[in-house]
Amino acid sequence: MSNSKNEEVKKKDDDKSAKTKKSISVKRSPPAPRSQRIQERNLDATQELSAPLIESPNFKIDKEKTSESHRNAIVLSGYSSRRVRYKKNEPDDEAVNIDAELVKNDKTLRDEDWFMEKIEKCKSKKLQRICVCPIPRCYRILDAIDGLKGTWQRVKRVCFLACCPPCCCIVQRSAFWPPRREYYFFKPPPGDVPIEVNDAPDAILMKARKKRLKKLKRARKCVPGERYRFGMSHPCADDVKYVEGFAVKTKKKNTIGCVHIPCPDGHSPRFTLLYSHPNGSDLSDHLTGVPSLVDLARFYRCEVYSYDYSGYGISGGIASEANLYADIRAVYEYITIEKLVDPKRLVLLGYSIGSAATIELLRHEKERKPAGVILQAPPTSILRVIGNIVGRKKHLEKPTCCMDRFVTVDKIHEIEIPILIIHGKDDHTVPIEHGELLCQRAVTKVVPEWVPEASHDNIENCRVVWRRIRKFVKE
Template sequence: MSKSNKDPKQKNVESGVKLFEEKSRKSVPANRSPTRQKSINKSLLSLDKTQEFSETSQKLKIDGENRSENHRNAVILSGYSSRRVQYKKNELEEGAVNVDADVVKNDRTLRDEDWFLEKIEKCRAKKLQRICVCPLPRCYRITDAFDRFKGTWHRVKHVVFVACCPPCCCIIQRSAFWPPRREYYFFKPPPDDVIIEVNDEAEAILMQNRKKKLKKLKKAKKCVIGEYYQFGLSHPCADDVKYVRGFVLKTKNKNKIGCVYVGCPDGFAPRFTLLYSHPNGSDLSDHLIGIPSLIDIARFYRCEVYSYDYTGYGISGGIASESNLYSDIQAIYEHITLEKRVDPKKIVLLGYSIGSAATIELLRHEQDQKPAGVILQAPPTSILRVIGGMMGRTKHLEKKTCCIDRFVTIDKIHEIQIPILVIHGKADKTVPVEHGKLICQRAITKVAPEWVPGAAHDNVENCREVWRRVRRFVKVELNLK
């Protein structure tokens, strides 16, 4: 076949390969020695590759030959705990943290605790941004407009869903769930698959073509129960999430949910097993590529981590509801204790926001297989009490629970017979710190709580006090060493 008759896609791939080969023949930049480059390529990096981009990507500007403007693709991480992934074509915003340069470069989580705690503090009150190295499409303005439309439609559709059912109890229950747009998928790499680490535009082109060939499993019902999958991100130039295995479970409510497992780093025996239940406005991808991530948790505490997406979140099927939420956490807890045969006395439960309601409900029914302890981060007393606080009511927390209220942790906490650690930010306006104090007051087996000054609802994990308090809780008060 002559060159003039080649498929445009084939030309694009060949040009990308050619550009990649030319770059690889060039000398190594001054800020990266050849020895260090080889060691990075041969050994496992200490941080997930989806959080590592080369310094060269910071300097890269996509200059369109036939365009009057220069553009840089900025990957914006925003939303719950600054993790929701949005892709926009613009420069880094003023006051934002450059993830490439300031946050994850040369990560020393295992070797330098102070450096890691400084890293998460740096993301406490700022938006995270990354430079994307995807080629700028010709119709990028149309693509951006269509992406914004999809985001708006997703929110409008959920608002209509919340308000469409007349009974107040259904509206209250549905208002507790705000699943974000799915940004990930599970996949099994083909035999000839080649792992690509994206650092520049040429590698981004190769990654785009590789992802087109993958069989993406975007719904849990298409996955096989009992099999492990790799975790991929939807953005064209995003690397696969390493050190994570995805799998699917079926709940007693007949829903299939997506779950992940993060093993203890460097082959160490895990000190304990952590079951993490995330907040209502995030999914698994947010807690695998954000800062801190579940991978950071596993490395800092030298533990193994399990987490899951609620019904209706991410790739999990079904519709989010209180009943489904409780069956979701029951399914993964049984998977850990029965199938994986993990000793319950080595399990610690961590519930964040609405995840604390699921955690407490699980403990009410696990009298024979009690875990070692439970951590509640920013726990709400109940949904109606949270809504009442948003409407300016101040004396509603101590009142008797209404019959239509949902997720009433305040009425269940006294049944828990294992150590309970309550963590809450003093600057939390979504779920005020009074909720955490009331729960701590009514708990029977509580330990000394942690009221974090200056921490809000969605950045309490970015405080060094929280990480140190959790470690002391596990090592000293639970004696898991």
């Protein structure tokens, strides 16, 4: 027994001596270089390193530092749920992240309450999309150039409005504010594989793929009758799915860009919807915003046609009243004549200035009348809207001036099909009095919908509007 105890005591002493020698040897070892100590300290602080990245710690450290100093974000601004402006900026915590909350796990086809909650969430908040492109060293210079481009476009627009002496032309041009083009049409080359961008490597692949594409940035370069895919100009932006692009030539010799969204799941559409957008947005806004035209097709189980006015997006020509009327007529004839869509299953939806184009089309369309018309936030005329902005009162009931344009109030009594008027009570751009006056002048009107707490820009983000339109189509 005594021998075994002595052996255990010797083993403990040997272990202690080995530890002390090891500690002494570590203390006496020469200090590591300063760069190595910095790398080790950063690696200790980073807890989410994967195995492949540990082998190349310099790359991971640089990535961590850049992500802390600057995050690349694509901010959707302008229209509260519409205008797409790709700009590098710090993400806003109060904004809604499209990638994380709206696009991923979309249950629009299965859960109506979830979809209503989605659009209501974007009612009073701006949208943002996080960009995963590698940040260039001169990103501040690129941001400054992007800001100068926007300023130069506004200056050109103001000069374009003021350079024409006749007041009627100035009034007409003041109604159009085309945004910067952010999209293009393209034909996928043989062997093209769609890429879903989730991280920086995917963004690099998407950027290289977009360089190989033959982009059609002008509608006149499109072949008549051909179908194209819809792509976004930003390097890491995904292609817009479920959308077919095509071009139509108008009687004014302008070629305009159009899109067709078929009914989801391959079902036969319940009806066909022709959508005319407002004056401050284009097709890219209504295909990437919330809600989008794809949401229209999903929710109502219909097919959707839409188009860009002359001077908007990839459409040729100059934005004017005559070109606007020629644009919608060309698309309407394409749908009813070339695509053989029954006009009795066709519904027209005009938003803001799009309602003026819709009413003008129906004035002269006596043979192929559609089933119904929906007007969202419709203005009575341009001068009446300007009069409200400058503070004039009781100008709605006065006779129309000879210089006025887009005079819907004097045309709506000629329409003999059901008209649903939807207007927001908090609309300060086009007050609700415009909708009430149009409702009084309409002959075949239905019960209108006055939406509380809805402005001119976010009226489509109200669940009351979606349910009212569905009820109107069923009736």
